[in-house]
Amino acid sequence: MFDASHLTLFYLLAEWAIRLVMIVVIPLRRPPEAARSWLLLVLFLPIPAFILYRLIGRASFPTWRRNRFAKTAPERARIAQTLWDPDIPRSRLSLLAESLGGFPASAGHRIELLTDYERTIQAMVEAIDGAETRVHVLTYIFADDATGQTITNALSRAQLRGVEVRVLFDALGSRPWVEKTKAMLALAGIDARLVLPVRFAALRRARGDLRNHRKLCLIDGRLGFAGSQNIVDRDFKPGVVNDELVARIEGPSIAALDAIFASDWFLETREAIEPLPVIRTEGPAILQAMPSGPDFETPGYERLLVEMVHAAEERITIVSPYLIPDQALLTAIRNAVARRVRVDIVISSVVDQHLVSLAQRSYYDELLASGVRLHLYRDRLLHAKNVLIDEEIGIVGSSNADVRSFVLNAEISVILHGGEAGQHLAAIHDAYIASSDPLKLEDWRARPKRARLAENLARLVSPLL
Structure with missing residues (x-):
């Protein structure tokens, strides 16, 4: 029969087994700065550290998601090949960004940097109202407040004109508004999906704080917005007023941004999106889209x-x-x-x-x-x-x-x-x-x-x- 001394011995052996295993595992799976902190936690609190590591210790997605992401690679590579321009000089930075994110730099863009919060929302509304074929929106926060309703109304008008409208918004970033935002978009007839909903089924388990933090609004494959601004009121947190920067872009790199959206859409829905032709402009700017995140092999x-x-x-x-x-x-x-x-x-x-x-x-x-x-x-x-x-x-x-x-x-x-x-x-x-x-x-x-x-x-x- 087990008594208190046996339980104590079992607990001590479990602690040391965890320490020995984690000393081997953690340095192989975490960068040095994180490894030091994890090992310190394991040294003093091995069992709580083991539980915490199982929950948030690995910055990677499960195998099913990695396999699904790999299926989107050929289409992104095809778009990258279309964007390739041999007349553009390749710098060490553009080559590195192309290696990391998959898309080359391309010429022929018009770009405007928007710093006014309300003007940016209005510019998005004007772009959506001018859409003829397709609108894609991806955001970390989509609230059901005045700003969210303004964008939703514009999306609804586009939908009624026969424009394809798709919306992705992050489940954790939008958590305080999720149910109301879903209802608002559904009432408007918008095809909207949550990104990375938190699931607890063992086979689909992933670290819950791996999030999609991108902000994109893409129109007809010709015009897009990318930057820091979410679809939420500027003062959505009491006592905090946000200043943002968003790039309004016209030109071929919109095809790359659309390909990124299409990959994210496929990850959540397993639905492929037919790509639009690459649209070039006479603008002077050379731009390059670079996605990053845990779906990719390197930071x-x-x-x-x-x-x-x-x-x-x-x-x-x-x-x-x-x-x-x-x-x-x-x-x-x-x-x-x-x-x-x-x-x-x-x-x-x-x-x-x-x-x-x-x-x-x-x-x-x-x-x-x-x-x-x-x-x-x-x-x-x-x-x-x-x-x-x-x-x-x-x-x-x-x-x-x-x-x-x-x-x-x-x-x-x-x-x-x-x-x-x-x-x-x-x-x-x-x-x-x-x-x-x-x-x-x-x-x-x-x-x-x-x-x-x-x-x-x-x-x-x-x-x-």
């Missing part, structure tokens, strides 16, 4: 961002509401400063994610000490996500400079290769900095010790997420 956005920082010669500007860099990005930034590149990072003084804010604040000291210029955007949450290198190569998209966007989220980036678009983005960055307060190292080091403790504890936890 594409992180690798591209690190390479961009290494390639910079004069100035780097990174705008991100959430800043939790990995070691590769930190090293690249410090090296850039050491070779006398000006590095500006714009973050928000307004906080909407308190744990994330504590974790990112733990990096401020080493960034400031290395010579990085940190700017705290005043009054509103600067939810925009964009990067510019030497006023030549830029990114506008949905990716933050944090571990979540690097590893866990499906994201979309539009890469700007030179030209007026980079100059316009530089002017937007100057406006951001003018609306920000510089953070000084001496002021930062004067903060209370209890704040430092909370920040360091949050930093320990952040790689686990």
Whole structure:
């Protein structure tokens, strides 16, 4: 018969078995920063750590989803081949982005960068009202508030004209509104699907916080919107008003964005979407679409961002509401400063994610000490996500400079290769900095010790997420 001593021995043996197994497993499946945090947790709390690792430890999808995603690869490759232009010079960054995301840079685009929240929604409505064949919408948040109703009304009008309308919205990002949004879209006759609904059946189990964070609105294969803005009221969180950046694009790269939407649609529905012809314009901009996320083999956005920082010669500007860099990005930034590149990072003084804010604040000291210029955007949450290198190569998209966007989220980036678009983005960055307060190292080091403790504890936890 078992008594208390046997149970104690069994518990101790289980703990040590977990420690020994996880010491082998974790370093093979997690990047070094996350592995260190997991191993520390396993050392002190092996059984809770094992349970937590089973829930959120692996940043990958189950086999059935990986197989389904592989079926979409030939169509994306066909679109990429169509977009290939031998007359466009290939830079090291464009080649890397093509290798990571699958699509080449292409010429012949018109692009407008939109910073006004309400004007962006109105521009989407105008585009949907002008649609003739197809409208595709993919968003992280789709609310049933005034903004959501405005977009839904436009989609309904398109549907009544005989336009194909498809909507994807993330199940977790839209969680507070899911049922009402589904009902609103169904009442309008819109074919809308949840992205990555949380399922508990064993054979379909996936890490619940692997999310689709992309924001796309695509019209007739000729016009599209990509950036940081969700379909929700600007002040949907009490006390927080969002500022965003969205690119309005016309040109051949819309075909790549449509192919990304089609892949995401197939993953949720197993329904293939017939591609539209690639439409070219006479615009001057060279653009490149780059998807990233756990469906892909490597953390594409992180690798591209690190390479961009290494390639910079004069100035780097990174705008991100959430800043939790990995070691590769930190090293690249410090090296850039050491070779006398000006590095500006714009973050928000307004906080909407308190744990994330504590974790990112733990990096401020080493960034400031290395010579990085940190700017705290005043009054509103600067939810925009964009990067510019030497006023030549830029990114506008949905990716933050944090571990979540690097590893866990499906994201979309539009890469700007030179030209007026980079100059316009530089002017937007100057406006951001003018609306920000510089953070000084001496002021930062004067903060209370209890704040430092909370920040360091949050930093320990952040790689686990």
